Amino acid sequence: MLSLSLGPILWFWSRQSVFDFYAEAAEWPVDRIHLGETVCSRRRELKLEDWLALARELAACGKEVVLSSQTLIESEADLRTLRRLCEQQEFRVEANDQSAMQLLIDQGVPFVTGPAVNIYNSATLKILAQRGLQGWNLPVELSRQTLEALLAELQEQGLVLPVEVFAWGFLPLAWSSRCFTARHYNLPKDRCEFRCLQHPDGLSLRSRESQELFRLNGVSTLSGYRYDLLRELPSMAAMGVDAVRLSPEWQGMAEVVQRFDAVRRGKQPATDPLQLVEAPPCNGYWYGQPGMASA
Amino acid sequence: MELVCPAGSLPALKTAVDHGANAVYIGFRDSTNARQFSGLNFNDPRAAEGIDYAHRHGARVFCAINTYPQPDGWRQWTAAVDRAARLGVDALIIADMGLLAYAADRYPDLSRHLSVQGSATSYEALRFYKETFGIRRAVLPRVLSVDQVRHVARASPVELEVFAFGSLCIMAEGRCYLSSYLTDESPNTRGACSPAKAVRWQESAQGLESRLNEVMIDCYGDGEAAGYPTLCKGRFEVEGSVYHAIEEPVSLNTMDLLPELAAMGITAVKIEGRQRSPAYIRAVAGTWRQALDRLAAGADRYAVEPGWSHTLSGLSEGGLTTLGAYHRNWK
Known part of the structure; x- marks a missing residue:
C-alpha cells in the first residue's frame, strides 16, 4: 500500500502551533513525518533539540520520522545548523541541497533527498545511491511519464530506491535570498519582524486580473493553487510509487489525510464529487502540462 | 581575473x-x-x-x-x-x-x-x-x-x-520552477524561462498588456516603457497593493x-x-x-x-x- 508522508511545515508557525499540529498528526494515519525548518534560517521558534524531542514523541507513536534540512544554504551560521543536523544519528535526514548531501556522505550515513534536489535521470540516482541515497522525491515539475521512465530504468539496473511524490498542497517552486514577505512590508530581511507569523499559509500573489498565481512565503515562492493528485493514487500505487507527500496546512489537514487514507485503502473512490465545488485543483505537472493547469 | x-x-x-x-x-x-x-x-x-x-x-x-x-x-x-x-x-x-x-x-x-x-x-x-x-x-x-x-x-x-x-535572476538558479508552472517550459527542463512562444501582447482600454500563457504579467500605461514579460519582473497584487512584488526589471x-x-x-x-x-x-x-x-x-x-x-x-x-x-x- 502507498505510504502517506507528511512533508515539513513550509510556513512559519508559532512554537505552540507547531506542537499542537503534531500532537494531532500523531493520531493521523500518516506513516512518515518530516520535521524541521526548510525555508528560512531566521525562523527559530523551534531549535534542533525541540525538533528532536518532537521526533522522539512521534516515533514513539509509531511514525517514521525524517529530519529535513534547510533548502537554500547561504552562510556559515546555516552550515553550523546543518552540521548539527547531519551529525545526529538518531533520525534519518532528508537532504535538500548538496551541502547537506556532502555532510551526510562525510558521516557515512544513508540519506534521502527532498523535492528541491534536482534528480531528473537515473544516472543521477545511480551516483547518489553509491554515496548513500536510500530514497528520493520527484522534483515537482516532472511528469508521470518521466517518473515511469525513471522507474523502468531503475528496475533495469537493479536499483531499489523508493520514490515519494508531492501529491497535495501548495507546490514549493522557488527559493531566493530575498525575502518577499519582508519586501511586501518594506522591511529589510535582517529586521523582518517575523511577519511570516502573521501569514500561516503565506501571502497570496495575484495577477491584476485577480488570478491566483503564487503564494509568497518568506524567501520561498509556492504555487497559487493547491496541487492535488488524489485521483492518481491508484495509478501511482500500480506504477511503484512508494509514498505520497502531503504538505502541512494551518487548517483542514486532518480531513485531507483522511481522504488520502480512504482512497489508498480503496474505501472511497479516487474522484471526489465534492471537489467540484472547491477551488480549481492544479495538477498540470503530472500530465506534462504547465503546473497551474487543471487536467 | x-x-x-x-x-x-x-x-x-x-x-x-x-x-x-x-x-x-x-x-x-x-x-x-x-x-x-x-x-x-x-x-x-x-x-x-x-x-x-x-x-x-x-x-x-x-x-x-x-x-x-x-x-x-x-x-x-x-x-x-x-x-x-x-x-x-x-x-x-x-x-x-x-x-x-x-x-x-x-x-x-x-x-x-x-x-x-x-x-x-x-x-x-x-x-x-x-x-x-x-x-x-x-x-x-x-x-x-x-x-x-x-x-x-x-x-x-x-x-x-x-x-x-x-x-x-532573483531566484537561486536551478531551483526555480515558476516558468514551468505558468508555461510548460523551465530553465531546468528546456533551457527557457518565460518562453517567447507563450508571450502575447495586447492593447486594451487599460494600456498595453503583456501576457505569458494568457496570465497578465504587466500592463503599461501611456509613457511607460514596456519590458519583456519575464514572469518574476511583472507587477502583481498582494493584499490590495500592486507592485513589483518579486523583482523590478x-x-x-x-x-x-x-x-x-x-x-x-x-x-x-x-x-x-x-x-x-x-x-x-x-x-x-x-x-x-x-x-x-x-x-x-x-x-x-x-x-x-x-x-x-x-x-x-x-x-x-x-x-x-x-x-x-x-x-x-x-x-
Missing part, C-alpha cells in the same frame, strides 16, 4: 574575442543549454569555426550543456557532451549530476565547470561537486552577498566564477565590486546574455576589458569611469542597474 563573455552566435563570439574576452561560452542549438532561443546558438561547423577563431586569438571556449536531461533526452544530452569534446572545447559547463558523472567518466581530462544552474551556494556544496565529479570551477548563484561570496571563496576547493553583468552590475572580488580570489567574472546582439557584446566586453585592465594596473588606483557606467546603464533593463544580492540591503 578572467573575463568570460556570452556568445549566442559566431559574430557574437568573434566580437567578444576581439574586444577582450579571455573566454567565451556557447551552447548547441537545442534545449541542452539554458539559453534556448530560436535562431540562437551553434551547430557543429559554426562551433568548430568559433573555437578555431578563439584559439587563434588566445581565448578559450566553454560549452554550456546545463539543463537537466530526463530519460527520454538522456542520449541527446550525452551526445552533446561527446560533440563538445570532439570539437575541442576547453571546458564543459554542466549542472546535472548524472551528466557530470558521464563527462567525468568519458572525458576525465576535459575541464568540468559547475553551471550556476547547479545551485552550489556553500563551500560544502562545492566540495560535493569537487569530490564527486572532479569539477575544476563553479559559477556561483546570484543570491549570495559579497560577505557570503568572500566566505565561500575562502574555503572553496575549486576556482570560482561570479556573475558581473546582465540580467538578474533591472540588470546586475558589479563593476564597483571588482577590486573586492579580485582580492577574495575570484578567478573569473561572467557576463550574462547569449541572447544579446554582437553590438551589445562589443560594448559590454569592451567596457569590462577596460575595467579589468585598470584593475590589473593597481587596485589602489581603480575607480569606475563615468563613461563605463553610462555605457552599461544604457544596456540594462529599464536603464537601471543594481548590485543585487551582493549588496545585503537588496534582500
Whole structure:
C-alpha cells in the first residue's frame, strides 16, 4: 500500500502551533513525518533539540520520522545548523541541497533527498545511491511519464530506491535570498519582524486580473493553487510509487489525510464529487502540462 | 581575473574575442543549454569555426550543456557532451549530476565547470561537486552577498566564477520552477524561462498588456516603457497593493565590486546574455576589458569611469542597474 508522508511545515508557525499540529498528526494515519525548518534560517521558534524531542514523541507513536534540512544554504551560521543536523544519528535526514548531501556522505550515513534536489535521470540516482541515497522525491515539475521512465530504468539496473511524490498542497517552486514577505512590508530581511507569523499559509500573489498565481512565503515562492493528485493514487500505487507527500496546512489537514487514507485503502473512490465545488485543483505537472493547469 | 563573455552566435563570439574576452561560452542549438532561443546558438561547423577563431586569438571556449536531461533526452544530452569534446572545447559547463558523472567518466581530462544552474551556494556544496565529479570551477548563484561570496571563496576547493553583468535572476538558479508552472517550459527542463512562444501582447482600454500563457504579467500605461514579460519582473497584487512584488526589471552590475572580488580570489567574472546582439557584446566586453585592465594596473588606483557606467546603464533593463544580492540591503 502507498505510504502517506507528511512533508515539513513550509510556513512559519508559532512554537505552540507547531506542537499542537503534531500532537494531532500523531493520531493521523500518516506513516512518515518530516520535521524541521526548510525555508528560512531566521525562523527559530523551534531549535534542533525541540525538533528532536518532537521526533522522539512521534516515533514513539509509531511514525517514521525524517529530519529535513534547510533548502537554500547561504552562510556559515546555516552550515553550523546543518552540521548539527547531519551529525545526529538518531533520525534519518532528508537532504535538500548538496551541502547537506556532502555532510551526510562525510558521516557515512544513508540519506534521502527532498523535492528541491534536482534528480531528473537515473544516472543521477545511480551516483547518489553509491554515496548513500536510500530514497528520493520527484522534483515537482516532472511528469508521470518521466517518473515511469525513471522507474523502468531503475528496475533495469537493479536499483531499489523508493520514490515519494508531492501529491497535495501548495507546490514549493522557488527559493531566493530575498525575502518577499519582508519586501511586501518594506522591511529589510535582517529586521523582518517575523511577519511570516502573521501569514500561516503565506501571502497570496495575484495577477491584476485577480488570478491566483503564487503564494509568497518568506524567501520561498509556492504555487497559487493547491496541487492535488488524489485521483492518481491508484495509478501511482500500480506504477511503484512508494509514498505520497502531503504538505502541512494551518487548517483542514486532518480531513485531507483522511481522504488520502480512504482512497489508498480503496474505501472511497479516487474522484471526489465534492471537489467540484472547491477551488480549481492544479495538477498540470503530472500530465506534462504547465503546473497551474487543471487536467 | 578572467573575463568570460556570452556568445549566442559566431559574430557574437568573434566580437567578444576581439574586444577582450579571455573566454567565451556557447551552447548547441537545442534545449541542452539554458539559453534556448530560436535562431540562437551553434551547430557543429559554426562551433568548430568559433573555437578555431578563439584559439587563434588566445581565448578559450566553454560549452554550456546545463539543463537537466530526463530519460527520454538522456542520449541527446550525452551526445552533446561527446560533440563538445570532439570539437575541442576547453571546458564543459554542466549542472546535472548524472551528466557530470558521464563527462567525468568519458572525458576525465576535459575541464568540468559547475553551471550556476547547479545551485552550489556553500563551500560544502562545492566540495560535493569537487569530490564527486572532479569539477575544476563553479559559477556561483546570484543570491549570495559579497560577505557570503568572500566566505565561500575562502574555503572553496575549486576556482570560482561570479556573475558581473546582465540580467538578474532573483531566484537561486536551478531551483526555480515558476516558468514551468505558468508555461510548460523551465530553465531546468528546456533551457527557457518565460518562453517567447507563450508571450502575447495586447492593447486594451487599460494600456498595453503583456501576457505569458494568457496570465497578465504587466500592463503599461501611456509613457511607460514596456519590458519583456519575464514572469518574476511583472507587477502583481498582494493584499490590495500592486507592485513589483518579486523583482523590478533591472540588470546586475558589479563593476564597483571588482577590486573586492579580485582580492577574495575570484578567478573569473561572467557576463550574462547569449541572447544579446554582437553590438551589445562589443560594448559590454569592451567596457569590462577596460575595467579589468585598470584593475590589473593597481587596485589602489581603480575607480569606475563615468563613461563605463553610462555605457552599461544604457544596456540594462529599464536603464537601471543594481548590485543585487551582493549588496545585503537588496534582500
